[in-house]
Amino acid sequence: MKWTSSFIFTSRKPPADAETVSQKLMHQAGMIDKLISGVYSYLPLGLRVLKKVSDIIREEMNKAGAIEILMPGLQPASLWKKSKRFEKMGKDMIVFKDRHNREMLLGPTHEEVVSDIVKKYLKSWKNLPVMLYQIQTKFRDEIRPRFGIIRSREFLMKDCYSFDRTDQESEQSYFKMKEAYLKIFERCGLSVTIQTADSGVIGGKFSEEFVAAGDCAELEIGHIFKLGTDYSEKLNVVYVDNDGSEKPVVMGCYGIGVSRVVAAIIEGNYDEKGIIWPVSVAPFTAIILPLNMSDNNTVEIANKMHDELQSAKLDILLDDREESAGVKFADADLIGIPYRIILGRKIAEGKVEIVERKTKRSHDVGIENVRQFFYSVLRNHA
RNA sequence: CGGGGCGUAGCGCAGCUGGCUUAGCGCGCUUGGUUUGGGACCAAGAGGUCCCCAGUUCAAAUCUGGGCGCCCCGACCA
Numbered sequence: 153m154k155w156t157s158s159f160i161f162t163s164r165k166p167p168a169d170a171e172t173v174s175q176k177l178m179h180q181a182g183m184i185d186k187l188i189s190g191v192y193s194y195l196p197l198g199l200r201v202l203k204k205v206s207d208i209i210r211e212e213m214n215k216a217g218a219i220e221i222l223m224p225g226l227q228p229a230s231l232w233k234k235s236k237r238f239e240k241m242g243k244d245m246i247v248f249k250d251r252h253n254r255e256m257l258l259g260p261t262h263e264e265v266v267s268d269i270v271k272k273y274l275k276s277w278k279n280l281p282v283m284l285y286q287i288q289t290k291f292r293d294e295i296r297p298r299f300g301i302i303r304s305r306e307f308l309m310k311d312c313y314s315f316d317r318t319d320q321e322s323e324q325s326y327f328k329m330k331e332a333y334l335k336i337f338e339r340c341g342l343s344v345t346i347q348t349a350d351s352g353v354i355g356g357k358f359s360e361e362f363v364a365a366g367d368c369a370e371l372e373i374g375h376i377f378k379l380g381t382d383y384s385e386k387l388n389v390v391y392v393d394n395d396g397s398e399k400p401v402v403m404g405c406y407g408i409g410v411s412r413v414v415a416a417i418i419e420g421n422y423d424e425k426g427i428i429w430p431v432s433v434a435p436f437t438a439i440i441l442p443l444n445m446s447d448n449n450t451v452e453i454a455n456k457m458h459d460e461l462q463s464a465k466l467d468i469l470l471d472d473r474e475e476s477a478g479v480k481f482a483d484a485d486l487i488g489i490p491y492r493i494i495l496g497r498k499i500a501e502g503k504v505e506i507v508e509r510k511t512k513r514s515h516d517v518g519i520e521n522v523r524q525f526f527y528s529v530l531r532n533h534a
Numbered sequence: 535c536g537g538g539g540c541g542u543a544g545c546g547c548a549g550c551u552g553g554c555u556u557a558g559c560g561c562g563c564u565u566g567g568u569u570u571g572g573g574a575c576c577a578a579g580a581g582g583u584c585c586c587c588a589g590u591u592c593a594a595a596u597c598u599g600g601g602c603g604c605c606c607c608g609a610c611c612a
Contacts, residue, residue, distance in 0.1 A: 163544090163546095169606085170605085189604065293610090294610080295609080298606080308612095309612060352611065353611080354611095361612085362612095371610065374612070446570070476573070477574095479572085481573080496571055497571070
């Protein structure tokens with residue numbers, strides 16, 4: 153990707169009303185754009201990170217045996233009345249009437265819908281266990297949206313639901329998820345603590361939340377619940393057991409605020425110059441900085457290197473702007489690219505300088521060895 | 535919803551107390567030139583419903599009233 157055609161716009165100063173580190177840096181780095189309070193667009197740089205995080209989550213969910221689906225954001229209020237949560241959620245839900253005067257809402261979560269699905273297809277104990285998940289946009293009319301993306305009214309969430317035959321088997325699903333969560337957060341470069349928590353509106357028997365370390369007080373970034381048979385009884389999600397009797401399934405649900413994870417990663421990985429992405433979620437692994445754009449040789453090598461690394465499936469950004477070295481360094485630091493490939497003085501000797509954003513460690517590498525250098529970097533981070 | 539703060543060029547701000555005709559500054563942007571290892575320099579430019587509506591006044595960014603929006607603190611949430 154070349155900077156001049158990438159729709160990346162950084163700014164020298166953060167917006168005056170941003171308070172939190174992640175909020176400031178995401179704006180300044182041009183990752184997100186605010187439409188209204190608590191509602192954001194993801195610009196290319198932000199979307200890349202969001203995708204990396206989503207992919208990590210997806211991999212670990214799949215490994216844990218969960219199956220991906222995609223449920224609708226638009227839901228009928230009637231379903232929520234059945235589960236007795238329509239009143240309970242109350243004003244947190246965005247409710248409106250459609251043209252037929254039916255009460256509709258934008259889903260703040262999906263226990264009702266997923267239960268409705270499973271109910272239709274689940275017949276025998278032989279169909280169990282089942283774990284279904286999705287990565288999808290949730291809508292919550294928060295009392296007070298704040299801290300940018302950290303508490304927003306529209307956000308991306310991974311929600312997974314487990315259906316089991318017995319409490320013991322449900323317990324096993326719960327632990328599988330807990331393990332998967334720890335793996336996910338580790339891969340995202342987050343250190344988390346687990347605390348038992350109030351189950352709130354979701355309800356159920358027991359829940360634990362995953363809290364990311366960082367400067368921001370919020371985060372809670374994940375929450376897992378043992379739901380028991382609350383929902384399955386109210387929504388009639390039953391199966392026939394091996395003794396021929398009909399029983400409610402035992403449920404669990406497991407959420408991760410994907411957009412909040414992105415913010416949490418920043419809260420835990422930055423310095424005075426900007427973001428420091430872990431390689432696993434970085435929008436680009438490396439950025440090529442041709443310092444002297446009026447030197448034809450430099451520009452030519454930069455372009456060749458960009459094409460070569462890109463075709464080697466590396467996430468590579470080439471800063472091809474006619475900007476001074478200072479601007480390029482400052483922006484590379486701000487947007488937090490883990491490796492900087494500097495095409496400067498040593499280009500005459502056929503060498504580039506590769507600098508690690510986090511440690512500031514620098515390596516002189518021959519132009520023909522750059523690709524090899526990144527292969528080993530990625531191997532170490534795999 | 536209660537409390538506090540803010541709204542002037544793309545961004546950051548000054549001007550408002552004590553109304554005055556062409557509303558400023560820094561950064562960014564455009565053009566030309568000089569630069570090229572840490573946000574460079576010179577010159578010339580472009581860019582504004584001063585959040586909206588109403589009122590007071592000869593005259594409103596500035597005073598008054600109402601509205602809208604945004605941020606922060608509290609209770610809830612991924």
